[in-house]
Amino acid sequence: xxxxxxxxxxxxxxxxxxxxxxxxxxxxxxxxxxxxxxxxxxxxxxxxxxxxxxxxxxxxxxxxxxxxxxxxxxxxxxxxxxxxxxxxxxxxxxxxxxxxxxxxxxxxxxxxxxxxxxxxxxxxxxxxxxxxxxxxxx
Numbered sequence: 001x002x003x004x005x006x007x008x009x010x011x012x013x014x015x016x017x018x019x020x021x022x023x024x025x026x027x028x029x030x031x032x033x034x035x036x037x038x039x040x041x042x043x044x045x046x047x048x049x050x051x052x053x054x055x056x057x058x059x060x061x062x063x064x065x066x067x068x069x070x071x072x073x074x075x076x077x078x079x080x081x082x083x084x085x086x087x088x089x090x091x092x093x094x095x096x097x098x099x100x101x102x103x104x105x106x107x108x109x110x111x112x113x114x115x116x117x118x119x120x121x122x123x124x125x126x127x128x129x130x131x132x133x134x135x136x137x138x
Contacts, residue, residue: 007090008088011038014060038061038064
């Protein structure tokens with residue numbers, strides 16, 4: 001039996017938008033099983049500040065898990081997914097093109113056992129921060 005190729009990505013996914021969907025669909029195409037590490041509410045609050053997340057971790061996980069391209073959603077409460085990446089040992093680690101490879105958490109570890117790190121194109125104009133800014137102007 002062939003081992004499935006595991007792809008891992010992570011994020012807050014607070015307000016799911018077109019950029020997230022395109023990114024997750026492309027990530028899924030890099031393997032057989034897409035695992036999404038999702039920041040807990042406490043982690044999002046530490047990283048993004050007061051008023052975030054807009055949606056609870058339970059709601060964010062439900063929305064993510066409803067996507068056809070997402071196979072598993074795993075919650076983590078640390079500020080980075082390093083421990084989760086070490087536990088899952090993905091074949092492919094994926095981040096958005098707004099990252100530099102040298103800054104991708106877990107990249108050296110994944111590459112140490114022959115895994116690959118992919119940076120997918122960033123779709124400008126689609127970020128949760130930008131969406132919230134538009135809403136506040138209303």
